[in-house]
Amino acid sequence: MSRVFVHGLGAVSPAGWGVAVMRDAMEKNVPLPVQPLARPGWENPLFVRSVPPPPERPAFFAHPRLRRANVITQFTVAAALEALGETASLVQGGRVRLGIIVCVMAGSMNYSRRFYEEVLNDPATASPLMFPETVFNAPASHLAAFLASNAICYTLVGDDGTYLQGIALAAGWLADGKVDVCLVIGAEETDWTVADAMKRFRPDAPHGAGAGAILLKKDSASDAIAELALITDSFPFTHSQTRVAAARNMRAQFPPGPKEELLCSSVRQMPHLDEAENLAWSDWNGVRMSSRAILGQAFQAATAWQCVIACDVIRQDKFAGVNVSVIGANQQAMGARFVKPAFRSNT
Amino acid sequence: MLFPAPNLSGSANPNRVVITGVGIFTALGSGWQINAAGFRTGRTAFRPVTLFDVSRQRSKIAAEADMPAGFPATKLSPNGVRRLGRASRMLLHAAHEAWSQAGWNADENLPVVLGTTSGEMSLGEEYLQHAVRFPRAKKQQPTRIVHYQIQQQALDLFNAFGFDGPITLVSNACASGANAIGHAFEILRSGRAEKVMTGGYDALCQLTFAGFDSLQALSPAPCRPFDAARDGLTLGEGAAVLTLETLAHATKRNVAILGEITGYGAATDTHHLTQPHPEGNAALAAMTAACACAGVSPEQIDYLNAHGTATLQNDATETAALNRWAGRHAGNLRVSSTKSGIGHLLGGAGAVEAVVCLMALRGQWLPPQISLEKIDPACRFQIVNKPVDAKVEMALSNSFGFGGANASLIFRRWS
Numbered sequence: 010m011s012r013v014f015v016h017g018l019g020a021v022s023p024a025g026w027g028v029a030v031m032r033d034a035m036e037k038n039v040p041l042p043v044q045p046l047a048r049p050g051w052e053n054p055l056f057v058r059s060v061p062p063p064p065e066r067p068a069f070f071a072h073p074r075l076r077r078a079n080v081i082t083q084f085t086v087a088a089a090l091e092a093l094g095e096t097a098s099l100v101q102g103g104r105v106r107l108g109i110i111v112c113v114m115a116g117s118m119n120y121s122r123r124f125y126e127e128v129l130n131d132p133a134t135a136s137p138l139m140f141p142e143t144v145f146n147a148p149a150s151h152l153a154a155f156l157a158s159n160a161i162c163y164t165l166v167g168d169d170g171t172y173l174q175g176i177a178l179a180a181g182w183l184a185d186g187k188v189d190v191c192l193v194i195g196a197e198e199t200d201w202t203v204a205d206a207m208k209r210f211r212p213d214a215p216h217g218a219g220a221g222a223i224l225l226k227k228d229s230a231s232d233a234i235a236e237l238a239l240i241t242d243s244f245p246f247t248h249s250q251t252r253v254a255a256a257r258n259m260r261a262q263f264p265p266g267p268k269e270e271l272l273c274s275s276v277r278q279m280p281h282l283d284e285a286e287n288l289a290w291s292d293w294n295g296v297r298m299s300s301r302a303i304l305g306q307a308f309q310a311a312t313a314w315q316c317v318i319a320c321d322v323i324r325q326d327k328f329a330g331v332n333v334s335v336i337g338a339n340q341q342a343m344g345a346r347f348v349k350p351a352f353r354s355n356t
Numbered sequence: 357m358l359f360p361a362p363n364l365s366g367s368a369n370p371n372r373v374v375i376t377g378v379g380i381f382t383a384l385g386s387g388w389q390i391n392a393a394g395f396r397t398g399r400t401a402f403r404p405v406t407l408f409d410v411s412r413q414r415s416k417i418a419a420e421a422d423m424p425a426g427f428p429a430t431k432l433s434p435n436g437v438r439r440l441g442r443a444s445r446m447l448l449h450a451a452h453e454a455w456s457q458a459g460w461n462a463d464e465n466l467p468v469v470l471g472t473t474s475g476e477m478s479l480g481e482e483y484l485q486h487a488v489r490f491p492r493a494k495k496q497q498p499t500r501i502v503h504y505q506i507q508q509q510a511l512d513l514f515n516a517f518g519f520d521g522p523i524t525l526v527s528n529a530c531a532s533g534a535n536a537i538g539h540a541f542e543i544l545r546s547g548r549a550e551k552v553m554t555g556g557y558d559a560l561c562q563l564t565f566a567g568f569d570s571l572q573a574l575s576p577a578p579c580r581p582f583d584a585a586r587d588g589l590t591l592g593e594g595a596a597v598l599t600l601e602t603l604a605h606a607t608k609r610n611v612a613i614l615g616e617i618t619g620y621g622a623a624t625d626t627h628h629l630t631q632p633h634p635e636g637n638a639a640l641a642a643m644t645a646a647c648a649c650a651g652v653s654p655e656q657i658d659y660l661n662a663h664g665t666a667t668l669q670n671d672a673t674e675t676a677a678l679n680r681w682a683g684r685h686a687g688n689l690r691v692s693s694t695k696s697g698i699g700h701l702l703g704g705a706g707a708v709e710a711v712v713c714l715m716a717l718r719g720q721w722l723p724p725q726i727s728l729e730k731i732d733p734a735c736r737f738q739i740v741n742k743p744v745d746a747k748v749e750m751a752l753s754n755s756f757g758f759g760g761a762n763a764s765l766i767f768r769r770w771s
Contacts, residue, residue: 013359050491074629125484125563132566133412140567141629141758144473145527150759154626159638162624162761163535166525167507174524177358185546205487206501209494240359243522247514262357340507340523
C-alpha cells in the first residue's frame with residue numbers, strides 16, 4: 010500500500026474564509042457566536058453558526074458555472090482552491106489528474122427547500138434553474154468544471170464519519186493510480202429545515218455551515234504537511250452495536266500513542282451527547298481538543314475541519330501525531346490518525 | 357482498518373470479481389423471473405402517476421411500481437417494517453432476493469456500497485409540508501427526519517439481515533448505481549475485501565418528478581430512446597442489489613456464479629450541469645476506460661445497454677460517443693435502452709441495468725425496445741427493437757448523470 014501525504018488544507022467556517030481564521034478561533038478557545046435564523050411559523054428564531062461574508066468577493070464567483078450556484082458550492086470551491094494552492098493551475102492546464110470527493114450529509118438544503126416550496130405552490134411554474142442545484146453532486150460538478158478536471162469525481166452521502174471514508178477512498182484511488190492528487194472535501198450549508206431538524210434531536214448544538222478540504226498525494230513526502238497514518242474501520246450504529254460499543258471498537262484500532270499527542274475529538278461539551286466518545290477515550294492521557302464546541306455542528310464539514318486542524322497543528326510542529334475521533338450523528342464511529350512526515354525535524 | 361488497506365488476497369495481481377446473488381424490483385414486478393420475462397419481451401410498465409398530484413405537470417405518467425402486500429422475512433421488527441418508506445421497501449425486497457441467493461451469513465463485516473439520488477425523499481417532502489403547515493406539531497417528524505436520510509436505508513439493510521460493515525453511499529446523480537457497483541468491484545479487485553453487497557435504488561417522488569418536468573425533460577408519452585421523434589424521458593422507480601465476491605472466495609464457498617464483472621470506467625463531463633458535451637467525450641472516456649480495465653476492445657462487446665434516456669441531448673451525445681467508440685465496428689454493435697420499458701430509475705438505473713445485462717448473458721437473448729418507431733439516423737449501430745435470441749459473451753452498461761458523472765461497466769457470461 011502506498012504512503013499518503015497531506016499537501017494542502019482549506020477551510021470555510023463560521024470563523025470566516027480560510028484556515029488561518031479558523032486556527033485563530035481555535036486558539037482563542039471560545040465558542041463562536043450564534044446568529045438568529047427565522048423559522049416560518051415560529052415567533053422565536055432558530056440559532057445557527059453561519060459563515061460570515063468573505064472579506065472580499067472571491068474571483069471564482071464570476072465563473073459562469075458559479076454565478077448562480079448554491080451556497081454549499083461556494084464553500085466547497087473556496088476550501089478546495091485554498092487546499093490546492095498552485096496545484097490548481099496544474100489541474101486546469103491538464104498536467105495533473107485530480108480526483109474529487111465531496112462528502113455531504115444534508116447537502117444543498119436551501120435550494121432543495123425553496124424548489125419544493127415552489128412545487129407545492131404550483132409545480133407548473135417551479136424554477137428549472139433551481140432544480141439542478143438541489144442534486145447532491147452539484148458542488149462536486151461545479152468544482153470539476155471550474156478546474157476543468159475530467160478525472161473521477163464522487164459525491165458521498167452519510168453522517169459525519171463519512172468524510173473519513175472519503176479519505177480512505179482517495180487513498181485507494183491514489184494507490185490504484187487512477188489520479189495523481191485527490192481532494193477530499195466535506196461541506197454543509199445552513200437552512201431553517203436543517204436547523205429545525207437538529208433542534209429536535211440536539212437542542213443545544215447549533216447547526217453550523219462551511220467546508221473543509223485536504224489535498225492528498227501518494228509517496229510524496231517532500232513539502233508534505235502531514236502523513237496519513239490510519240483510517241479505522243467504520244463501526245455502524247446497529248441493533249447489535251450501540252453507539253458506546255461502536256466508539257469503543259473505533260478507539261481500539263488506534264495505537265497507544267505517547268502522551269504528547271493530541272486527540273481532536275467530535276465532542277460538543279454536552280455530556281448527554283458526548284458519553285460514547287468520552288467513554289471510549291477515557292484512558293487518553295494526552296491533550297484534547299474539540300473543534301465542534303467552538304465552530305459548530307456541521308456534519309461532514311465539521312469532520313473535515315477536525316482533519317484540517319489536526320494537520321495544521323502538525324504543520325506548526327505543535328504535535329507530532331494527532332488522533333481524529335468522530336462519533337457521527339446517526340450512522341457510525343470512525344477515526345483517523347495523522348503524523349508528522351518523517352523528513353521534518355522538530356523546530 | 358480502511359487505511360492502510362489490507363490485501364486479503366495476498367496477491368499483487370487484481371482479483372477476478374464474480375456475482376453470486378442478484379435481486380431486482382421494478383415496475384415490471386419483484387424478482388428476477390418476472391423482470392427477465394418482461395425485459396426479454398420488451399414489456400412496458402408505464403401508467404398514470406398515483407403517488408402524488410401531477411395534474412399541473414406536463415407529463416402525467418411514470419413506471420410506478422406496485423408494492424407487494426407481503427414483506428420478506430427479516431430481522432426487522434414489525435414496527436421497524438412499518439416505518440420503512442417506499443424506497444427502503446424496494447431496496448429490501450431486492451436485497452432479500454440477492455442475500456438468499458448468495459447464501460451469505462449474518463454477523464459478518466460486510467461492506468455495503470449503494471447508489472441513490474434521493475433516498476427516501478418522499479419522507480423529506482412530508483417533513484417539510486408538516487413543518488410549514490403545522491410548525492408546532494411534533495408527531496412523526498423525528499421519524500421522518502431519521503428515515504429520510506440515505507444512511508438509514510443502509511442501516512436498515514444491516515438490521516434486516518444482521519450484518520455490519522462500512523457503508524459507502526455514492527450520489528453521483530443518475531450514474532450513482534453504476535458508480536456504486538464500480539466502486540464495489542474496485543474494492544474486491546484490489547483485495548480490500550472478499551465480498552461486498554452493492555446496488556442502487558430510487559423511488560418516485562414529487563420533487564424529482566416536478567424537477568425534471570420543470571426542465572421540460574419529461575415526455576408526455578412513454579419514452580422512445582434513440583427514436584428520431586423522441587421528446588423526453590419517463591421516470592420510473594426500483595432497486596437492484598448484487599452480491600459480489602472475489603472468484604477465490606466464491607470458489608471456496610462452492611457457490612453458483614451468475615456472471616463476472618470485468619471492467620469499470622468513470623469520467624467527468626465538465627460541459628454543463630445538466631447538458632452533456634455534444635461530442636460525448638466523457639462517455640467515450642468512461643467506455644474506453646472500462647474496456648482497458650477488462651482488457652477487451654469494443655468489437656468484443658456483444659450487447660450494450662445504453663443510458664438512453666430519450667432526451668434529445670442525452671441520446672445525441674451517447675450516439676456520438678458510441679459511434680466514435682465502436683468506430684468501424686459500429687454497424688455490428690447491438691444496443692438497446694431498457695428505460696423504454698421501466699423508465700429512468702435515476703440512482704437505481706445503473707444497478708437495474710447491470711442486472712438486465714446479466715439476464716441477457718445468462719439467457720442468451722437481447723432486451724428489445726418495442727416502442728422504437730423510426731431510429732435516429734445518427735445511430736450507426738443497431739437498435740434491438742424486437743425480442744431476439746443471441747450469443748452474448750460480454751455486455752456493457754452505460755450510465756450518465758447530472759453534473760457530468762459518466763460510468764461504464766462490463767460484464768462477462770459465466771460458463
